[in-house]
Amino acid sequence: MTLPETAADRTFQVDLRGLVDLLSHHLYSSPRVYLRELLQNAVDALTARHALEPAAPAGSFGVRLYADGTVVRVEDDGVGLTEADVHTFLATIGRSSKRAMGVPPDEPIRGWGKITEQRDDFIGRFGIGLLSCFLVADEIHVLSRSARTPDAPAVEWRGRGDGSYTVRVLPASAHPRPGTTVTLAPRADAGEWTRPAQVHALGRHFGSLLRHPVTFDDGTGAASVNPEPAPWARTYPTPGARSRALAAYGEEVFGFEPLDTVELDLPAVGLKGIACVLPETVPAGRSHGHRVHVKGMLLSEQAEEILPEWAFFVRCVIDAESLRPTASRESLYEDDTLAAVRDALAERLRAWIARAAASDPDLLARFLQVHHLAVKSLAVHDDEILRMLLPWLPFETTDGHTTLDEFARTHRTVLVTSSVEEFRQVAAIASAAGLGVVNGGYTYDRELVHRLPEIRSEATVADLDPATLTAHLDPVDRETELAAGAYLAQARDALAVFDCDVALRTFQPASAPALLVDSREARHERTRSRLAREQEGGLWGDLLGALRQEAPRAQLILNQLNPLVRTAVAIDEPELARTSAEALYGQAALLSRRPLRPAESSLINRSFLDLLAHALRKDS
Numbered sequence: 001m002t003l004p005e006t007a008a009d010r011t012f013q014v015d016l017r018g019l020v021d022l023l024s025h026h027l028y029s030s031p032r033v034y035l036r037e038l039l040q041n042a043v044d045a046l047t048a049r050h051a052l053e054p055a056a057p058a059g060s061f062g063v064r065l066y067a068d069g070t071v072v073r074v075e076d077d078g079v080g081l082t083e084a085d086v087h088t089f090l091a092t093i094g095r096s097s098k099r100a101m102g103v104p105p106d107e108p109i110r111g112w113g114k115i116t117e118q119r120d121d122f123i124g125r126f127g128i129g130l131l132s133c134f135l136v137a138d139e140i141h142v143l144s145r146s147a148r149t150p151d152a153p154a155v156e157w158r159g160r161g162d163g164s165y166t167v168r169v170l171p172a173s174a175h176p177r178p179g180t181t182v183t184l185a186p187r188a189d190a191g192e193w194t195r196p197a198q199v200h201a202l203g204r205h206f207g208s209l210l211r212h213p214v215t216f217d218d219g220t221g222a223a224s225v226n227p228e229p230a231p232w233a234r235t236y237p238t239p240g241a242r243s244r245a246l247a248a249y250g251e252e253v254f255g256f257e258p259l260d261t262v263e264l265d266l267p268a269v270g271l272k273g274i275a276c277v278l279p280e281t282v283p284a285g286r287s288h289g290h291r292v293h294v295k296g297m298l299l300s301e302q303a304e305e306i307l308p309e310w311a312f313f314v315r316c317v318i319d320a321e322s323l324r325p326t327a328s329r330e331s332l333y334e335d336d337t338l339a340a341v342r343d344a345l346a347e348r349l350r351a352w353i354a355r356a357a358a359s360d361p362d363l364l365a366r367f368l369q370v371h372h373l374a375v376k377s378l379a380v381h382d383d384e385i386l387r388m389l390l391p392w393l394p395f396e397t398t399d400g401h402t403t404l405d406e407f408a409r410t411h412r413t414v415l416v417t418s419s420v421e422e423f424r425q426v427a428a429i430a431s432a433a434g435l436g437v438v439n440g441g442y443t444y445d446r447e448l449v450h451r452l453p454e455i456r457s458e459a460t461v462a463d464l465d466p467a468t469l470t471a472h473l474d475p476v477d478r479e480t481e482l483a484a485g486a487y488l489a490q491a492r493d494a495l496a497v498f499d500c501d502v503a504l505r506t507f508q509p510a511s512a513p514a515l516l517v518d519s520r521e522a523r524h525e526r527t528r529s530r531l532a533r534e535q536e537g538g539l540w541g542d543l544l545g546a547l548r549q550e551a552p553r554a555q556l557i558l559n560q561l562n563p564l565v566r567t568a569v570a571i572d573e574p575e576l577a578r579t580s581a582e583a584l585y586g587q588a589a590l591l592s593r594r595p596l597r598p599a600e601s602s603l604i605n606r607s608f609l610d611l612l613a614h615a616l617r618k619d620s
C-alpha cells in the first residue's frame with residue numbers, strides 16, 4: 001500500500017464536555033474550586049494592572065464578588081482584555097497570557113539569588129482554570145475593557161459548555177472602567193456551590209489573605225472579605241501580643257490550640273507564615289497537609305511537600321510569592337524553589353528546637369512529652385538533632401523515666417537492654433545492685449543510647465548481658481556455697497532441659513527468691529542449636545550447625561537473702577529439691593513476663609501440683 005503523496009494537515013478537535021468531565025473528576029477536588037479560579041484570575045489581572053500603572057497606590061484596584069441566588073459575578077479592576085486577547089486567550093484552551101509574561105514553564109530555576117529575579121508574577125499559567133466554571137454553569141459570560149488602551153471598546157465573550165462561543169464588541173460605556181466582569185448563571189444542580197452564603201464563605205476561605213481589597217455583596221450591601229492583613233503582617237503592641245494573635249489564628253485555621261507557634265519568614269521567596277506545633281501525638285508517617293497561599297490566594301489545604309517527612313509534628317500556614325502550583329492547585333510543582341523552601345523551613349524548625357533546648361526548658365519538656373517519638377526518629381538520622389536533643393530525650397531506666405543526661409550523671413556506665421522483656425527481668429535487681437540500666441527495647445532507643453558517648457565523651461555505654469549482671473551480684477560465702485552444693489546440683493539437673501544454669505547469690509530485694517537471666521538472642525541461639533541437633537546430618541542440620549555459636553545459657557540466680565530459698569537449699573529429699581527448683585524457675589519465668597514455651601507451662605503446672613500433693617501428704 002502506498003501513502004497519498006500529500007497528506008493534508010488537520011487540526012485536533014476538542015470535545016469540551018469530555019474535557020470538563022476530565023477536569024471535574026480527575027483534576028479538581030470539588031466544584032467549589034470554580035470560585036478559586038475566578039478569584040485567582042482576578043488577582044492575576046490586578047497584578048498585571050499594577051505592573052502597567054506602577055504609580056497607582058496599593059489598594060486602588062480591587063475585586064467584587066456578587067451572588068444573589070440567580071447569578072454569581074466576579075468583577076475586577078484588573079488589566080482587562082482587548083478583542084484580540086479574547087480570541088487568543090479566552091477562546092483557546094491551554095493558552096495563557098501569563099506564561100508569556102511570567103517564567104517560561106520549563107526554564108530551570110537556579111539558586112536562591114536567582115529566584116528573586118525570576119519570581120513568577122502570576123498564579124495561573126496553564127490556560128485551563130476558566131473551564132472550572134463549567135462545573136457549576138453551562139455558560140460563562142465575560143465582559144471586559146482593557147486598561148492597556150484607554151479608549152478601547154468593551155468586549156463581550158460568551159463561552160458555552162458545548163464548545164461554542166460568541167464575541168461582540170460593545171461601546172466603552174458597557175464597561176465604564178477598565179477591568180473584567182465574569183458572570184455565571186448557575187445550573188440548578190450547582191446550588192450548593194453558588195448560594196450567596198456559600199459564595200461568601202468560599203470567598204473568605206480562598207481570599208481572606210489577599211492583599212487587594214475584596215468585597216462580597218448579596219444584593220443587600222457590600223462587606224469586606226479580607227478586612228485585615230494576614231496576622232503576621234499586622235503590627236502588635238508587644239511580642240507577647242503578637243505570639244498570642246498568631247496562636248489564635250493557628251487555632252482558628254486548624255482547630256487545635258498549638259503547643260507553640262513558630263514564625264516563618266523566608267524573604268528570598270517572599271514567604272511568610274506560621275508553623276503550629278501539634279498539642280497531641282500523631283502516629284509517625286501520618287501525613288498532615290499544610291495550607292499554602294500564593295500571593296495571598298489559598299491554593300492548597302493539603303500540601304505536604306513544603307516540609308520534610310520528619311516534621312509531622314507541625315502544621316503550617318504559609319503565604320509565598322513564588323511557589324508554583326500544579327494545574328489542580330492542590331499540590332506544588334516540585335522544582336528547585338520548592339526544594340530550597342523545604343530545606344529552609346526545616347532549618348527554621350530545627351532552630352526552634354535548638355532555641356527551646358537552650359533557653360526554654362519548660363517548652364522543650366512539653367514538646368518532648370508529646371513528640372519524643374518523632375524526635376527520636378529524627379535524631380537517628382540527623383546528627384545535629386541528636387547532639388541537641390539526645391540529652392533531653394526521655395527513656396525508661398532503672399531510675400524511672402528520666403533524661404539520658406540526668407541518668408549519665410549518676411551512672412558512669414550506662415547499661416542498655418536489647419528488649420523490653422529483658423529490662424523487666426532485671427530492672428529491680430540491677431538497680432538494687434547499683435547498676436544503671438536503660439530499657440533499649442523500644443524503637444530507636446537502644447541505637448540512640450549507644451550514641452550517647454558521641455555527645456558525652458565521659459559516658460560509657462554497654463549492652464547488658466546476663467554475665468554482667470551476675471558479676472555485679474554479691475557472691476555467697478564459701479561455707480554457704482558448699483552447704484548448698486547438693487541442692488544446686490539437683491536444681492541444675494532438673495533445669496538442664498531448659499539450658500539453664502543455677503547459681504546462688506545475694507541481692508536485693510530480699511523478697512525476690514530468684515531471678516531468671518536470659519536474653520532473646522540466647523534463646524534464639526539455643527533454639528538453633530536444638531534444631532541443628534535434631535536435624536543432624538541433613539542439609540538443614542549442616543547449615544544450622546555452621547551458624548551455631550557457643551549457645552549462651554540462661555541463668556537462674558537464687559537469692560540467699562530470701563527465707564524461702566534458705567529453706568529450699570537445705571532440703572534433703574531429692575524429689576522435693578527438684579520440684580522446688582522447678583517451681584522457682586517457673587515463678588521467675590512468669591515474673592519475666594516473656595511468653596512461656598509449652599514445656600515451661602507444663603513445668604509450672606506440674607511443680608504446682610507436686611508441691612500441693614507434698615503439702616497435703618505432710619498434713620495428713
Ligand SMILES: Nc1ncnc2c1ncn2[C@@H]1O[C@H](COP(=O)(O)OP(=O)(O)OP(=O)(O)O)[C@@H](O)[C@H]1O
Nearest residue numbers: 041045089096097098124125126127128129130180
Ligand atoms: N479576570 C480576567 N482578567 C483578564 N484576563 C483574564 C481574566 N480571566 C481570564 N483571563 C484571560 O484568560 C486566560 C485564560 O484563563 P484561565 O483561567 O483559563 O487560565 P490561566 O489563568 O492563564 O492559567 P491556569 O489554568 O493556570 O489558571 C488568562 O491567561 C487571561 O489571559
